[in-house]
Amino acid sequence: MAKHLGIGVALAILLGGAAPDWAVAETTIVAQLANPRDNKARADFLLQSGIRQYQVSQFREALFSWERALQIYQNIGDRRSEATVLGNLGLVYRILEDPQQAIESHQQALDIARDIGDRQVEAINLGNLGLAHFVLEDDQQAVEFYQEALEIARDIGNRGVEAANLDQLGLVYRKQGNPQQAIEFHQQALDIRRDSGDRQGEVESLGNLGNTHFLLSDYQQALEFHQQALSIARDIGNRRAEATVLGNLGLVYLTLGDPKQTIESHQQAVEIARDVGDRQVEAINLGNLGSAYVSLGDFRQAIEVHQQALGIARDIGDHRVEAASLDNLGLVYRNQGNPQQAIEFHQQALNIRRNIGNRQREVDSLANLGSAYFSQQDYQQAVEYYQSALALAQSVGDIAGQSDVLNNLGALATVQNQPEIAVAFYKESVNIREGIRTNIRSLSYNLQESYTQRIAGTYRRLADLLLDQGRVLEAQQVLELLKIQEIRDYTRNARSGNQPEVQYLLQEENVLAAYGDLITFEKRLSDCERASCNSLSSLRRQRDDLKREYNREVQQLRAILDNRNRDTFFDPKDLSKQAIELVNAQPGTMLIYPFITEDKVWLLLALQGGIVTARQLPEVNAAQLNKEVFELRQLLKTPNSDPEAIQQISQQLHKWLITPIQPELDSGNITNLVFSLDRATRYIPMAILHDGNNYLIEKYAISTIISAELTDSQDRLPGTIPETSILGMGLTRAVGDLTSLDHVASELDGIVKERESDPKGIYPGIQFLDNDFNWDTLTGNLQGRKILHIATHGNFSPIRQEDSYLVLGTGDKLPITDIELLDSYLSETHLVALSACQTGIADNALKLGDGSEINSISYYFLNAGAKAALASLWHVNDASTSELMQAFYANLSETPGLSKAEALRTSQRQFVEKGGEKSHPYYWAPFILIGNGL
Numbered sequence: 059m060a061k062h063l064g065i066g067v068a069l070a071i072l073l074g075g076a077a078p079d080w081a082v083a084e085t086t087i088v089a090q091l092a093n094p095r096d097n098k099a100r101a102d103f104l105l106q107s108g109i110r111q112y113q114v115s116q117f118r119e120a121l122f123s124w125e126r127a128l129q130i131y132q133n134i135g136d137r138r139s140e141a142t143v144l145g146n147l148g149l150v151y152r153i154l155e156d157p158q159q160a161i162e163s164h165q166q167a168l169d170i171a172r173d174i175g176d177r178q179v180e181a182i183n184l185g186n187l188g189l190a191h192f193v194l195e196d197d198q199q200a201v202e203f204y205q206e207a208l209e210i211a212r213d214i215g216n217r218g219v220e221a222a223n224l225d226q227l228g229l230v231y232r233k234q235g236n237p238q239q240a241i242e243f244h245q246q247a248l249d250i251r252r253d254s255g256d257r258q259g260e261v262e263s264l265g266n267l268g269n270t271h272f273l274l275s276d277y278q279q280a281l282e283f284h285q286q287a288l289s290i291a292r293d294i295g296n297r298r299a300e301a302t303v304l305g306n307l308g309l310v311y312l313t314l315g316d317p318k319q320t321i322e323s324h325q326q327a328v329e330i331a332r333d334v335g336d337r338q339v340e341a342i343n344l345g346n347l348g349s350a351y352v353s354l355g356d357f358r359q360a361i362e363v364h365q366q367a368l369g370i371a372r373d374i375g376d377h378r379v380e381a382a383s384l385d386n387l388g389l390v391y392r393n394q395g396n397p398q399q400a401i402e403f404h405q406q407a408l409n410i411r412r413n414i415g416n417r418q419r420e421v422d423s424l425a426n427l428g429s430a431y432f433s434q435q436d437y438q439q440a441v442e443y444y445q446s447a448l449a450l451a452q453s454v455g456d457i458a459g460q461s462d463v464l465n466n467l468g469a470l471a472t473v474q475n476q477p478e479i480a481v482a483f484y485k486e487s488v489n490i491r492e493g494i495r496t497n498i499r500s501l502s503y504n505l506q507e508s509y510t511q512r513i514a515g516t517y518r519r520l521a522d523l524l525l526d527q528g529r530v531l532e533a534q535q536v537l538e539l540l541k542i543q544e545i546r547d548y549t550r551n552a553r554s555g556n557q558p559e560v561q562y563l564l565q566e567e568n569v570l571a572a573y574g575d576l577i578t579f580e581k582r583l584s585d586c587e588r589a590s591c592n593s594l595s596s597l598r599r600q601r602d603d604l605k606r607e608y609n610r611e612v613q614q615l616r617a618i619l620d621n622r623n624r625d626t627f628f629d630p631k632d633l634s635k636q637a638i639e640l641v642n643a644q645p646g647t648m649l650i651y652p653f654i655t656e657d658k659v660w661l662l663l664a665l666q667g668g669i670v671t672a673r674q675l676p677e678v679n680a681a682q683l684n685k686e687v688f689e690l691r692q693l694l695k696t697p698n699s700d701p702e703a704i705q706q707i708s709q710q711l712h713k714w715l716i717t718p719i720q721p722e723l724d725s726g727n728i729t730n731l732v733f734s735l736d737r738a739t740r741y742i743p744m745a746i747l748h749d750g751n752n753y754l755i756e757k758y759a760i761s762t763i764i765s766a767e768l769t770d771s772q773d774r775l776p777g778t779i780p781e782t783s784i785l786g787m788g789l790t791r792a793v794g795d796l797t798s799l800d801h802v803a804s805e806l807d808g809i810v811k812e813r814e815s816d817p818k819g820i821y822p823g824i825q826f827l828d829n830d831f832n833w834d835t836l837t838g839n840l841q842g843r844k845i846l847h848i849a850t851h852g853n854f855s856p857i858r859q860e861d862s863y864l865v866l867g868t869g870d871k872l873p874i875t876d877i878e879l880l881d882s883y884l885s886e887t888h889l890v891a892l893s894a895c896q897t898g899i900a901d902n903a904l905k906l907g908d909g910s911e912i913n914s915i916s917y918y919f920l921n922a923g924a925k926a927a928l929a930s931l932w933h934v935n936d937a938s939t940s941e942l943m944q945a946f947y948a949n950l951s952e953t954p955g956l957s958k959a960e961a962l963r964t965s966q967r968q969f970v971e972k973g974g975e976k977s978h979p980y981y982w983a984p985f986i987l988i989g990n991g992l
Contacts, residue, residue: 101130105143112150113298114335115374121150141170141179148186152193154375155414160190181210181219188226195415197230204230217254221247225266232270233417235455240270261287261299268306272313273418275457275494280310298339301330305343312349313458320350341370341379348386352393360390378419381410385423388430397433404430421451421459429466437474444470449581452574461490465516477523478615481532482566484520488539489559491516514540520560522655525662527619530672534637534662536560537651541734541765545917565615572608579604637766641666643992644957646729648722649766652715654680654737661719665726673718680737686710687738694746695932697980704979708748715739716747716754730959731758732991734765740913743931743983745966753979755966759959761991764913764920773925774992775844775888777954779821785839786810786825788849793869802849803827805893805940809847809947820947821845831867833876840883846924847891847943852915862915864892877918884923888990889958891928892916893943916988926958926989938981942969959991 108123124147131140148163164187171179188203204223211219228243248263250256268283284307291299308323324347331340344367351360368383370376388403408423410416428443444467451459464487471480517540524533539560562570583597591597641647641664651662659675690707693699722728731754733744744762745755754760763769776782786809788802806827811819823843826835831850840846852864862874884890892915916927928946930939942965950961962985969982976982 097130097134098136101127101134101136101139104130105139105146108143108146112146115337115339115376117150117153117374121147121154124150137170137174138176138179141167141174141176141183144170145179145183145186148183148190152186152190155193155377157190157193160193161187164190177210177214178216178219181207181214181216181223184210185219185223185226188223192226192230192233193415195417197234200230201227217250218256218259221250221254221256221259221263224250225263228266228270232273233454235453237270237274237455241267244270257290257294258296258299261291261294261296261303264290265303265306268310272306272310273455273457275461277310277314277494281307284310297330297334298336301327301334301336301339301343304330305339305346308343308346308350312346312353315353317350317353320353321347324350337370337374338376338379341367341374341376341383344370345379345382345386348390352386352390357390357394361387364390377410377414378416381407381414381416381419381423384410385419385426388426392426392430392433395433397430400430400433401427417450418454418456421447421454421456424450425459425463425466428463432466432470437470440470441467445577445580446584449577452578453581457490458494461487461494464490468516468519472519472523477527478619479569479612481520481523481527481529482562482569482615484516484523485560485562485566486570487516488520488536492539492543492559517543518653518655521653522658522660525653525660525672525674528672529619530662530670532561533653533672534651534664534670537653537662537734537736538637538765538767541736542767545764545768545913563615563618565611565618569608569611569615572604572611576601576604576608636769636771637664638668640732640763640766640769640771643771644730646727647732648719648726648728648730649732649734650719651734652736652739654683654739656680659683659714661715663719663722665722665728671722675714675718678714683714684738687741690746691741691932694742694979694983697935697975697978699978699980701978704746705748708746708753709750711742712747712749712754715744716749729758730957730991731760733760733762735762741931743986745963745986746979746983753970755963756970759957759963759991761926761959761987761989762913763989764917768917768920769989770925771990771992773888773990775950775958779951782821782844782951783842784810784821784823784845784847785836785843786823786847786849787831787836787867788825788827789831789851789865789867791828793851793865796851796865799849799851799936801936801940805849805943806847808940808944820944820951826867828867832870833866833872836866837880837883840880840887842886844887845889845891846884846887846919847893849893849939849943852892864915874915874918877915878922880919881922884919887924889926889928890916890919890924891943891946892930893928893934893939893985913988920989924989926987926991928958928962928985928987930984931986932984934984935981938969938976939985941976942966942982942985957992959987962987 104123104127108120108127111117111120111123124143128140128143128147131137131143144163144167148160148167151157151160151163164183168180168183168187171177171183184203184207188200188207191197191203192200204227208220208223208227211217211223224243224247228240228247230240231237231243232240244263244266248260248267251259251263264283264287268280268287271277271279271283284303288300288303288307291297291303304323304327308320308327311317311319311323324343327343328340328347331337331343344363348360348362348364348367351357351363364383364386368380368387371379371383384403384407388400388407391397391403392400404423404426408420408427411420411423424443424447428440428447431437431439431443444463448460448463448467450456451463464483468480468483468487471477471483517536521533521536521540524530524536579597579601583594583601585591586594586597637649641649645666647666649664651660651664653660653662657679659678659680661673661675662670663672664670686707690704690711693704693707716723731744733739735744745753745760747754786806788799788806790799790802792798806825807818809820810823810825811821812824821844823845824839826832826839848864850865850867853862863871864874866872916929919927945965945968946961949964950956950958953961966982966985970977
């Protein structure tokens with residue numbers, strides 16, 4: 059027997075959304091509506107049915123219910139309810155993309171509200187009128203309605219309507235390319251909603267703030283706002299809002315290049331949307347899921363979910379989602395090598411977005427069309443679409459969109475043999491991206507790294523182009539920038555060096571300015587052409603004049619480049635100040651930058667006098683270099699490997715990396731080599747390179763730097779032993795699964811002279827072993843020491859920062875991040891020596907990529923104030939390390955003014971010249987000097 063309720067109770071259930079009783083409530087009302095005289099109840103039922111249908115994206119069904127309800131309310135003269143239904147109808151007409159009909163409905167509702175004196179309904183419909191005009195691109199009229207609604211809401215004390223209109227004003231300003239003003243309005247709305255306890259409204263305002271920061275490419279802030287919104291949505295049990303926020307989070311993760319988190323977020327959103335019956339949210343998240351599958355190369359799965367999204371969008375009449383799905387399908391087909399099919403989809407998406415006035419996403423369709431035509435080698439069409447996309451991106455404040463289009467324009471100019479224009483575009487793209495990177499410094503390491511890898515190609519293409527043009531000084535600057543960003547990303551430290559940017563030539567600035575004027579005007583002309591405006595002929599003449607001006611600037615840039623003195627042409631102070639100081643700090647110094655792209659290897663050289671030159675290595679590419687480096691490293695990690703096999707690979711690497719610059723080495727009387735290494739070259743000690751007769755260390759003192767920008771080359775160790783105080787710390791006993799270090803005690807005894815009467819030791823100081831080696835003794839005895847020598851186990855994991863550590867004598871791990879806390883103690887420390895076990899690189903690092911993790915533990919000490927660090931590239935032998943370290947300090951102390959690099963070289967040569975077992979590179983080669991080698 060069916061359960062029955064009173065009609066009033068049933069309507070309350072419908073209004074309150076008590077899902078378990080919905081079917082019972084509906085049955086009750088239908089049964090009681092059999093009496094045709096109960097028209098008010100019938101209309102109320104239709105009103106609430108429409109609300110239910112609206113909530114699950116059944117917009118056409120909601121429209122039908124509300125139109126029937128409207129007729130009844132009009133017949134019975136219930137004007138208040140009539141106004142309510144008219145307002146609801148306006149919302150549906152807008153969603154179904156009939157903004158004129160929406161305006162009509164809201165205007166009728168507004169007239170009734172004013173007639174009956176219902177100021178709340180008046181304010182609501184004024185806001186909705188603003189929204190309809192906003193959709194029609196009539197932003198001025200939209201703002202006027204919003205402000206009028208805002209004034210009434212404040213007058214009657216309706217803080218919910220006040221907050222809603224503040225949020226809507228924020229959306230207008232965001233659309234108009236004024237995101238900062240949008241943030242102010244959204245923040246005001248958020249404050250009101252928090253103050254009034256409107257947690258559902260709080261979710262909406264947080265989402266708006268997150269989306270606006272996303273537009274500004276401030277991904278860190280975007281994530282924070284969306285995560286707050288997600289927490290509240292879950293707390294209040296609003297699953298529909300939860301799905302929407304998960305979709306927003308997924309989009310941020312997608313942009314940051316993290317497909318795993320993207321897929322997780324969107325899959326959760328899809329599941330919730332299906333559960334609550336929100337087909338619109340389901341379609342949006344299916345589309346973003348497809349984009350994540352594209353990034354993973356899973357095109358079959360991508361097409362499948364994009365087509366699902368497209369079907370839903372068309373079924374519910376959501377043209378925004380339809381356009382997004384078409385654009386996404388176009389991207390898949392372009393990735394599959396079918397640009398013509400891609401163009402058809404992108405053009406359909408563009409047409410829809412223009413029809414509905416979705417200007418922010420119109421940028422995507424224009425840029426996608428440009429790339430599809432680029433794939434077809436139709437460069438004229440490509441540049442026209444890119445220009446339109448760039449102009450629109452600037453207009454709506456899409457920072458990341460601007461950078462992406464500039465990058466594409468750089469690639470297009472490259473294939474059109476316009477390298478000087480390509481350089482200008484790439485520089486502009488890089489500098490925009492540097493601004494974006496600044497805003498994501500507090501994000502997780504994985505997100506920072508994934509974003510860096512997504513955009514790093516632009517930096518390398520820019521440097522490669524500059525080298526091709528002989529603009530070596532500019533290339534050196536770009537490489538410095540790349541290395542600084544790599545170490546920032548690996549250490550998650552925003553303080554590593556100044557915030558740099560690529561500098562422009564004056565002529566490049568002029569070209570970019572003229573280009574900006576041209577594309578801005580092209581947008582104005584395009585709007586006029588679509589509207590057949592009266593000033594079309596005049597505008598076309600103005601456009602032609604701007605093209606002539608742009609071409610003149612390009613010709614001037616080319617003339618300057620063609621007539622330059624290649625060694626002195628670029629003057630944002632030529633070679634960087636730090637690089638000049640480094641090569642001038644010691645006679646006979648050469649600074650060497652290997653630079654590796656996928657198909658080229660370059661060597662950049664910097665010498666005293668600011669001389670900079672470059673060599674392209676024609677016989678090697680990245681894959682060949684990686685193969686040789688990997689094989690060499692495997693041989694170096696064991697004392698049982700064949701020395702002849704090591705020398706064979708070392709000779710090949712010497713042929714690639716040293717032989718091409720041998721003339722400069724000989725003519726410059728070079729005795730000191732400083733390497734700023736790149737990618738695979740970071741995994742090998744350069745000392746091991748062999749010319750067929752000798753290792754490189756037998757001819758040159760060698761050190762490495764993270765970058766010239768991060769190297770202090772002005773400081774030196776004191777010239778006398780009494781002035782060079784040392785702190786020695788060591789672990790001798792076995793800890794956990796770490797072996798005992800039986801030679802550490804004798805190593806420290808041979809280095810640290812604790813008393814004048816001490817028969818052993820070299821430098822005056824103090825040492826702490828095992829339990830006495832702890833954080834308190836480290837910090838309590840470090841002040842004023844010139845050398846910190848730590849003999850212990852250590853490891854750096856490039857995967858998880860929290861897994862990187864040094865082992866204290868107590869057995870506790872000293873996290874790598876805690877080294878930053880030593881910055882107030884290391885101000886006078888010149889050298890940090892990390893001996894005993896592996897302290898430079900994790901065992902599995904070769905599987906991970908570009909070697910930027912090599913310098914990380916050393917970097918933390920350098921950034922905390924030390925000038926140089928000595929660390930190992932693989933697990934080292936305890937006994938030979940003790941011997942090498944004592945020899946290093948003995949050589950350093952016996953010859954006043956001897957550099958650390960020369961002392962290390964002498965110590966390593968002693969191993970080589972002794973012959974026997976310990977001449978094997980396993981014993982002497984792992985230690986590298988990083989930073990100031992003087």
